[in-house]
Structures are given as structure tokens and as C-alpha cells.
Amino acid sequence: MDVAVEIKPLRLALVGVPNCGKTALFNRLTGSRQKVANYPGVTVERREGERLSADGRTQQVLDLPGTYSLKPTTLDEAITRDVLLGRVANVPPPELVVCVVDAVHLPIGLRLALEVKSLGLPMVLALNRMDVAKRRNVKIDVTKLAAELGVPVLPTIAIKRGGADVLIEALDPALWIHHRRIAAPAWIEATAEDAEQRQKDLRGVLEAVGYHAPVENPWFARLDALLLHPVGGLLILASVLFVMFQAVFSWAEAPMNWIDGGMAGLGTWTAAQLPAGPLTSLLVNGVIGGAGAVLVFLPQILILFLFILALEDSGYLPRAAYLLDKLMGGVGLSGRAFIPLLSSFACAIPGIMAARTIPNWRDRLTTIMIAPLMTCSARLPVYALLIGALIPAKTVGGFNLQGLVMFVLYLAGIVSAVMVAFVLKHFSGARTYSPLMLELPDYQWPHLGNLLLGLWERVKIFLSRVGGIILALMIVLWFLSSYPAPPPDATGPAIQYSFAGKLGQLLEYIFAPIGFNWQISIALVPGLAAREVAVSALGTVYSMSAAGDDVAGQLSPVIAGTWSLATACSLLAWYVFAPQCLSTLAVVKRETNSWRYPIIMAAYLFVLAYVASFVTYRAVSAWA
């Protein structure tokens, strides 16, 4: 009689040192599109995905943060250890560990592999980046390596289509049916003797497989001498950032005009097709006027991210971290703070989470507290709107003046972050300095597929925000701006008599000293949900304030005609420090496990923003 044996799907975990290609392999196995970059510390939390095995069943795949050892020094490394050891509630230990090792830098990865193997969990070793190893003449006897380790060793090229096929075949649950482990693995912290023995084992394995360190590429050494020069390197970094902001304005003009024209045309066409009434007003002023006002900044966001992604992929960013380490150390920040702070230029949330890679709690807290001062992409539409409206599009000394102002605003965010870090460090009394230990990746040409994928992800995030929370809030704001209807003897625009108008007039008492009118005051409220909503809110409020429907999508000329230079500069100063969105506060609460820090953060940023706007408004008013 045949007995059908049920083969349960395997629970896999990808483990490896930072920047060895775990996430690229995770994406290859699961079809996910998690962020991959050419620097360590991108993954700071456990990620979970699913894949269909050969028998059509679902396998769970875990992508764990990179770690050099099972004895963690940072929170992200502790996550890896705890998941492997089954120490996390409701998360059983993996049934099969895929230890990912960079073939080019075999010794570092192999040391971790030996440690993971000692846990007794079933394991395969994915020898990744075999293409680069071949190019750099690194020879590894894969069969001997498998024999030495006593686990299957499978060569992979995670970034290449089909580059993980051999590994995928080896993950068939039927092959592992007799190797399942039920109890959680035991782990005893290694003593000095254990570590010494492991080092001896490692040397033995490396000798047996014929490994020799790769020959240094002479071009990489020359590039490093130039880019890591203490003075020249910093000048090059400043130039790269300067060119980036010039491009944001110079290259985006044409596509922005297309979108602007398209939205204005859509507003006019919609108004002509529908009979006059509340629905038409909602569609033209609320939906098209509001969402269109922020949609127009998509090209600028994409150009900014094209540069950031290209710099990430090329391997330049960790070098920038190395360059800035000494400067950051001078104000009491760890060099490790560079990558979290850099992530904050996209959004403060991943930046705050990336601060998990900082071992020292005070350094980590300082980084979390200053992360919102980095200019996130949500602030870009606000800056671009105000700069476009008030700064003439001319060149000064061969440079685009608008790009120059944008560069100064980004710089203002960085300088204020440095100053706040200095003050925090001074008051906390901490004087220790955590040195930066960072593995510099090889230089490489940015991978076109990665760039396109990264840009596509930004488009999706931006459009889902425009079509989701921004659209919903604009409809609510339209309602608040339209009702109640003005009295029959009303003389001013209808919005002045609405709920929003009354709220704006109340808020004006608080914001009048810094030059904000009631329209700006209204826009600041939904701007707390997400900063770019302020632009849509201004679009809706001014649409409702105007006599006709021709304002939709054309906010810049209205602002240029009705605001003083002092008001616009004051609003720019406000947004350099503006209290962050609610989601950021929620993440700070989660990361610090306390309400104390998000409250302190919101309060200090509000005070900074108000003081900066007040000083700016008074100074520009006196000068102009």
C-alpha cells in the first residue's frame, strides 16, 4: 500500500554579511522589488516574501539584515540573531538557512557561514557575485568548498535573470524532508578560544579551495585617491550635489509645462462638459486643482532620484560617508549616521529606521532627532512652487538661479541638522566617539535596470499618494472651503464665509507675525498629514478664492501676484524646519518605544520653524 507523505513547504532565511547581495537574491526568489543598493545597511528589518516551489506550494522566504557575526553590536544585527535562534515571539526559526557569501570577498562571508553552520540548522551556501569574481580572476573550487563545509554550495549571480536557477532547484522541499529541525537551535556566545579555532578553520578552508584575494583594480585605487582626498574629495562631493540641484530645475522645465498644461486643459474641458453646480466645482477646484498642483512636480522628483540612485549604484555613497565621518564626528555625530541621514532625503521614515545600524544609543537618538531636518522629497514640491513663483528663471555666473536657491535650501537643512546635533550632544553630556567601520564596495557602472526600477518605485509611491491621501484630503478641504454657502449680501469671496475660511482667519492670529495670510494658514493644517499636501491645499484654496475656474494647475502666477517676497521667504524658512508629518512621529514613537521623543521632536521643530520664519520675514521686509 502506498502511503502519501505530506511534504510541508520550507521556511527559508537569507543570511549574510552586509552588501553581499541578500536582498537582490530575495527579489530573485520571491519576485519582490525590495530596495537594493551598492552599500551596506539597506535592510534593517526582517522582510518576508513567498515563492512557489517546484511542486506548486508556497514557501516563506525571510530576508534578514546583514551581520558580520551572531554576536550583534547593533539592533539590526540583533534581529538577525534572534530570528535565527527562534527568540522572537510567534516567529519560528527557519527550517533552511541560505547563507549568502560574496565570492569576491570570500573570507568575511565564510567566517559568518561557519558560525551559522555551528547552529545546526540545515544550510546551503549561495556563492554570490560569481560574475565579478570571474572578472577579477578570483578562483574558488566550489566542489572542494562544499566538501570542506559539508553543505551544498551553489554559485549565483543574484542581479542576473536566471542567475539563481541552481539555487532554486536546490530549494525543492522534497530534498530537505529528512533534514527538518523541530527544536530551536542553541547558541553559546563564542569564547576567545572558539573564535581563534574558527579563524584557524577558516584559513584551512580558504587554503583548501585555493582562494586568493582579488587583484586590486588600478582604476579603483586611482579613483579612491581622488574621491577620498580630504579636501579634493569634499569639493567633488559638493560639486556633485550642486550639479544635481541644477539639473532638478534645468531638465524638468519642459515635462512640468506639459503636465501643467494638461491639468489646466483638463480643468477647462471638465467645466465645459458638466452643468454648473457643486459636483463640477468639486471636480475642477477640489480634484483637478488640488491634485494637479502637486502632480506637476513629478519630473523634478524623478530627476533628483535618478541622481541619488545612480550615486548609490555606483558605490560612491559609502565613500561620501567616509569623507564626512570626520566632519560629523566634530559635531558629535557618528559616521554611521550618514546613510540614515542620506535616506532621509527621500523620506525621514526609512532614515529613522536605518538609524538601527548605529550601536550607541545616544548617537542613534541624535540621528533620529535630526533626520526630519534633511529635506525629504515631500518638501520638494513646496520649494519648487515657491522658487518657481518668486525667483526669476535666469542664470547667474553661468548657473541657474532657481537651482542655486534650491541648493541653498538643502544646505540650510544640513547645516541646521549639524547645529542641532551639536547642541544635543552638548546637553546630553556624551563625549564618546564611535568610529566608522565601513566596507567600501567596488565601483560599478549604475545598472540601468536598477535605475529604472528605482524610478518606477518612486513614480508609484508619488502617484499612490496623489491618488490616495492627497486626493481624499483635497476633497475634504474642498467641502470645508465651500460650506456653508456665503450669505446673500456677501461681498468677499465665498471661501471667507466657509468653515476653512473661518479656521484660516483664526490661525492667522498665530501666523500673522511671520507673514502668513489666511490661505497659507489653512494649507498648513492638511500639510501635517504629508508636507506636499500643502501645495495641493494652496491650489484648492486659491481655486475657491478666485472668480473663475482658470486657477486649476496655475498656482505659481497667483502666488507671484499676491504674495510679498518676505512672505514667500518666510514660508520657505518654515518648510526648512517644518514640523514633520504624523507618520514620522509615529515611527519615532515605535523606534524609541516612548512618546517622550516624538513630543520633544515636534516641539523643537515647531519652535525652530517659527523663529526662523519670524527672523526671515522681518529681515526681508526691512530689506525689500
Added chain:
Amino acid sequence: MIQQALVALIVVVAIAVSVWKLMPARRRLLALLKFDAWAAKHPALATFRERSLRPRITRAAGPGCAGCTSNVSRPQPPPR
């Protein structure tokens, strides 16, 4: 009249979406779990649960408790 009714409906939906999107992730997950428990008692909603609700819950759960720093034993500082 029809325009006003439509506008009222759109505004109510927009308020609901705004509240939902601005709700803390943990509360949103708890609300989804409660809804899932209720849907489990109604066999007619089985397909909806499988195809729409469960993936939404998985997404809302994100990396789960293992991704939260509150749920990880603190690492030891390196020897000095």
C-alpha cells in the same frame, strides 16, 4: 439634487479614506483583524477574505513583530 447627493457621497468616502490612511498602522491592523474575524463567520465572504482581506492584513502587518526594535533583545556593546 443628483449632483448634491453625489457630492455628499464622495465627501463621506473621502473623510473615511482620510481617517483610515491617517490612522496609526497598529490600529489599522487591529481593525483589519477584527473585520477578518467577523468575515470568518460568514461563508459568503470566504473568497473576499482569501483574495482581498488576507493579503491586506499581511501587508499591514509588514515585517511583523520581528521587525520592531521593541521586540528585539538589545545587543551587547563591543568590548572596549
